[in-house]
Structures are given as C-alpha cells and as structure tokens.
Amino acid sequence: MNAPHDFAMKSDDVLRVELEVFRREHRDLDEAISALQERGVSDQLTIKRLKKQKLYLKDRIALIEDRLTPDIIA
Structure with a gap:
C-alpha cells in the first residue's frame, strides 16, 4: 500500500483519479456489507x-481531499 507521504510526489490529476477509485471501492464495500x-x-x-x-x-x-483542497485563510 502507498504511504501517506507518497501523495506529495503525485500530481493532482493522479490524486483525483485515485480519489475516484477509492470512493468507488468504499461504496462497493458499503454495498457488500x-x-x-x-x-x-x-x-x-x-x-x-x-x-x-x-x-x-x-x-x-x-x-x-486534504491534499487537493487549497489552504485558504479566510
């Protein structure tokens, strides 16, 4: 499995694709449970x-999501 610090080395596009894959797997597990x-x-x-x-x-x-969300100070 990828370590959390691997996110820094990945582009935002790659992270968005992984995010969708993880969300789909999460939904599938929820349905299976x-x-x-x-x-x-x-x-x-x-x-x-x-x-x-x-x-x-x-x-x-x-x-x-935290990595992809910009830190904006309001």
Missing part, C-alpha cells in the same frame, strides 16, 4: 474485515 447483513450471514469476521477496509479507504480519501 449491507448485502451480507441483510442476508443474515453470520460471518461476523468477514463483515468486520470489510468494515476495517472501508475505514482505511475513508482515511485515504480524507488524505487525498
């Missing part, structure tokens, strides 16, 4: 792992 919970699948370990991966993606999304 919902589907497992609705079916009543009792594999809590799988659900827990998917939720952990979803949180990781959320953190990556936040890091990229």
Whole structure:
C-alpha cells in the first residue's frame, strides 16, 4: 500500500483519479456489507474485515481531499 507521504510526489490529476477509485471501492464495500447483513450471514469476521477496509479507504480519501483542497485563510 502507498504511504501517506507518497501523495506529495503525485500530481493532482493522479490524486483525483485515485480519489475516484477509492470512493468507488468504499461504496462497493458499503454495498457488500449491507448485502451480507441483510442476508443474515453470520460471518461476523468477514463483515468486520470489510468494515476495517472501508475505514482505511475513508482515511485515504480524507488524505487525498486534504491534499487537493487549497489552504485558504479566510
């Protein structure tokens, strides 16, 4: 996996593409978790792992958004 400091070496265009990919993966995980919970699948370990991966993606999304958002002092 890429370390957070790798963002400084990437162009804004590359970061925007990664942001969209991470957002799509986050949505897909959300749908997968919902589907497992609705079916009543009792594999809590799988659900827990998917939720952990979803949180990781959320953190990556936040890091990229912070990098892409200019620091404007109001």
